[in-house]
Amino acid sequence: MLPTGRAAAAASARTTNVDMTEQSYREDLGAQPPRRREAPHGDRFHIMVVDDERTQLEFVGGFLGKAGFEVALMGSAAEAVERFRGEAFDLVLTDQRMPDMSGLDLLKECRALDPEVAVIIMTAYGSIETAVSAMKEGATDYLTKPLNLEELRLRIERVKRGHQLLRENTELREALQERHRIEGVIGESGQMQEVLDLVRRVAPSDATVLLRGESGTGKELIAKAIHYASARRKGPLVKVNCAALPETLLESELFGHEKGAFTGAFATRKGRFEIAxxxxxxxxxxxxxxxxxxxxxxxxxxxxEFERVGSNHAITSDVRIITATNQDLDQLMRQGVFREDLYYRLNVVTIILPPLRDRRQDLPALIDHFLRKFAEKNGKTIQGFSREARDALLRYDYPGNVRELENLVERATVLTRDDIIGIGELPLTIKETRPGSGDQTNLSAAVEGMERRMIVEALEAAAGVQTKAADNLGISERALRYKLQKYGLRDDK
Ligand SMILES: Nc1ncnc2c1ncn2[C@@H]1O[C@H](COP(=O)(O)OP(=O)(O)OP(=O)(O)O)[C@@H](O)[C@H]1O
Ligand SMILES: [Mg+2]
Structure with missing residues (x-):
């Protein structure tokens, strides 16, 4: 009954391609499938079922069709890939053991075509290894045969809800970004949106901007944002740190010097004003x-206009000036250390970067942003932080502001051996004391990681309702509560 060889597989594909809802495709096998992959439309959830065993295929397909899903049945992985190329699916439900290609390889093929498609792998052999590698390869879920149809339906419902959430989230985020996006600057809080609004408004002018805020709040980042949002973006952005050089060097750094202007001035040198x-x-x-x-x-x-050190020839330079400080300029003025007339020239527009602890709404997006950045930089696939670690990150005060958060996330990303970063990877200053998890073998660590992830997803899908989540996971509520405690997922504190 199992088809052997390519021809047989192809023939079997033809006969088993029973499309439940799109009848036309049945007659159309020879026709070119549409090349363009469109997002699945409407509320219908589009599922592709792939299995080389025809009875199983029709059994699953019939059930899902009756449950109200839009289903396409594929008798071989090759046929599935072909169909997938031309059409968008929300979910691929595939057998692991097939003659022409394993379910895992099909997973990779599909993800290459559509990174967001959900894939559930059905393993006939109940081997935990296959399930583990499926989840490691990024399968959305796995099921063991013989299938429990009710469980199948629940798992699919869960994927579907996850999809809806994801889509809503993406749309929401895109809409927000449309309005408030400035390259590389994360800021979803009201305070940061005001900052970004101001940036957008002052950027096109040549107005001098004074950036104020504690250390690490993003002053330099905003200076860059202003430059790149301005008409000067093709010109140079030149930075001088006024605290880094002794007075005489700073002067020549800013304004340049003529050859022989002072000991060591062997050649004429342009200053930063000219370079900018x-x-x-x-x-x-x-x-x-x-x-x-x-x-x-x-x-x-x-x-x-200005002169180079050692020259009385005036030079002009077309520069826009942005300055920054984390010092209290008002106090410096009162002490007579900072010139008031200069201050009024510099603060034509002042942008104040609020400390991170005053705009905690930015934390989740910043954490995600840095996580993605450093995961990519370190070549790691990381899902996120454990609930416990995330809680600690969300609670912390960040005296070093965004820079401190960035450093924390980088450190954790480098340290972690898991795809979920645990509390152990955070420095003592921010974590609460908690017993360590001890040594584990790789397999049990992987299984636990998977179990934990599924629980998190189930909880999310059930909007935190534990009875429902337990139901979806096919375990008792008591077992769920035990596991929540085990993985530090309790949110009752
Ligand atoms: N809103 C933000 N979105 C993304 N990254 C940010 C944001 N704010 C700050 N960062 C990052 O945090 C780090 C510190 O920011 P930045 O150097 O601009 O701070 P600063 O205010 O100039 O600090 P200092 O006063 O110590 O010089 C940088 O790596 C910057 O890219
Ligand atoms: Mg700075």
Whole structure:
């Protein structure tokens, strides 16, 4: 009964291609399938069932058709791939053991064509290894044969709900980004949206911008954002850290010098003001600018000209100036350390970056952003943080602001051996003391990881209702509660 060889497989594909709802495809096997892959439309959930055993295929297909799903039945993996190329599916439900290709390989083929398609693998042999590798390869779920049809339906419902959530989420995020997106800047909180609005409004002008905020709040990032959102984006963005150099060097760094202007000035050198011509000059740590240079900077701002050190020939440069500081300029002015007239020149527009602890709504998006960034950088596939680790990250105060969060996520990403980052990967300062999980063999660690992930998904799908989640997982509520505790997933604290 099992087809052997290519020809037989193809013939079998032809005879078993019983499409439950799209009858036309049955007669159309010879016709070119549409090339363009469209997103599945409407509410119908489009499922492809792949199995080389015809009775099994029709049994599953018939059941799912009656349950209201839109189903296409494929008698071989090759046929499935062909069909998948031309048509969008929400879910591929495939047998693992097939003569022409394993379910796992089919999973890879489908994901290459559509990274978001859900794939459930059916294993006839109940081998935990196959299930583990299926989940490792990114299968959405797995089922063991003989199939329990009710369980099958529940698992599919779960995938479907997950899909809806994902789609709604993506749409919502895209809509938000449409309005508030600036390359590389994450900011979903009201405060950051105001900042980004301001950035968008001042960027096109040449107005001098003063960026204020604690260390690590993103001042430099915003300076870059302004430059790249401005008409000067093709020109240079030049940065000078006013706190990093002693006064004399800083002066020549900013304005350049003539050959022989001072000991060591062996050649004429352009200053940053000149180099930044047609671009943006970012003066960081402006609060540390020495008095004498404050006067010189004020003159540049007023007269738009300056001289290189050791020269009296005036030079002009077409620059937009952005400055930043984490110091309290008002206090520096009161102390007479910072010139008031300069201050008023610099703060034509002031943008204040609020500390991260005052805009906690940004935390989830920032965490995801950095996780993706560092997972990619380190070549790791990481699902996310454990509930416990995430809670700790969401609770922490971040005196070092976004930079501190970024460093925490990078560190955890480098340290983790698991695809879910646990509390153990966070530094002592932020984690609560909790007993370590101890040593585990790879297999049981993988199974636990999988179990944990399924529980998290079930809970999400059931909107946190434990009875429902337990039901969906096919375990008792008591067992679920035990596992929640085991994996530190209790949200009752
Ligand atoms: N809203 C944000 N979205 C994404 N990344 C951010 C955001 N804010 C800050 N970062 C990142 O955090 C790190 C610190 O930001 P940045 O260097 O701009 O801070 P800063 O305010 O200039 O700090 P300092 O005063 O110490 O110089 C950078 O790697 C930056 O890319
Ligand atoms: Mg900075």
């Amino acid at each position: 011509d047609k671009g943006t000059l970012f003066l960081d740590e402006i609060g540390d600018l020495p008095a004498h240079l404050q006067a010189k900077l004020l003159r540049v701002l007023q007269e738009r």
